[in-house]
Amino acid sequence: MNLPNKLTVFRVLLIPVFIVFMLVPGIPGGKWYALAFFCVASVTDFFDGYLARKNNLITNFGKFMDPLADKLLVCSAIIALCSMGRFPGWIVIIIIAREFTISGFRLIASDNGRVIAASWWGKVKTVAQMFTVILLICDFGGDTVHLIEDILIYISLALTVISLIDYIVKNKDILSDLK
Numbered sequence: 001m002n003l004p005n006k007l008t009v010f011r012v013l014l015i016p017v018f019i020v021f022m023l024v025p026g027i028p029g030g031k032w033y034a035l036a037f038f039c040v041a042s043v044t045d046f047f048d049g050y051l052a053r054k055n056n057l058i059t060n061f062g063k064f065m066d067p068l069a070d071k072l073l074v075c076s077a078i079i080a081l082c083s084m085g086r087f088p089g090w091i092v093i094i095i096i097a098r099e100f101t102i103s104g105f106r107l108i109a110s111d112n113g114r115v116i117a118a119s120w121w122g123k124v125k126t127v128a129q130m131f132t133v134i135l136l137i138c139d140f141g142g143d144t145v146h147l148i149e150d151i152l153i154y155i156s157l158a159l160t161v162i163s164l165i166d167y168i169v170k171n172k173d174i175l176s177d178l179k
Contacts, residue, residue, distance in 0.1 A: 004052035005062050007044040011069045014041040015076050022080045022137070035137045041073050042130045063115045064106065070118075070126045071099045077133040086136050091157050095129070098164045105167060108174050116171055121163035129156045 001009075014037050021027060021034035048066060052058045075096055081087035102122075109116045118126075132152040135145075 002052075002057045002059065004048040004055075004057050005059060005065065007048035007051070008062060008065045008069050011041045011044045011048075012065075012072060014044075015073055018073075019076055019080060022077070023083070031137055031139070035134065038073070038077060038130075038133060038137065042134075045070055045073075045126065045130075060115050063117045064110070067106075067118045067122065068103070071103070074126065074129045074133065075099060077137075078129070081133065081136050086139070087153065091153060094157060095160050098160050101164060102167055105171055105174055109171070112174070114174075116167070116174075119163065119166055119170065121159065121166040125156070125159035125163040128152070128159050132156045 018034050018037040018041065021030045021037060024030065027033070045066070048062065052062055078087050078092050078095060082089050082092045102116075106116050132149070132155075135149055135152060
């Protein structure tokens with residue numbers, strides 16, 4: 001278990017802590033603690049990948065768990081925000097459906113001895129979603145901020161769909177493994 005993989009596991013372990021501060025009412029400063037935990041977890045996403053590439057510590061565990069940790073973090077956050085009326089439910093469904101689809105692709109590939117690493121589009125999508133979540137947690141209010149939040153939600157949605165199409169096109173041969 002190298003440092004990048006430990007950072008990935010750490011990110012997963014931060015998710016329940018983030019959710020508690022995000023959703024349990026009555027915790028003084030709860031949303032700010034939630035924001036801090038979400039930001040720390042998000043930053044580990046950058047550092048685990050950076051350290052793995054820089055120090056040639058790329059592992060199959062990391063290729064599999066890093067994107068899964070991102071999915072768990074972002075999906076937990078957008079579900080929490082949806083329950084608070086801050087994120088449209090239909091967009092949450094599309095985002096989660098995309099994540100299940102890509103996870104299915106990865107499972108099929110894994111059964112055939114292949115690992116599908118995160119794509120550039122997938123990484124951009126994750127960063128956009130994380131930035132959107134951060135702004136939504138802050139909930140600064142005001143018409144201009146709400147317009148920016150809405151724009152970021154739709155950018156995240158567009159990147160979600162684009163990255164799904166990118167994965168399917170680049171890995172369409174995996175579908176032939178289903179026959």
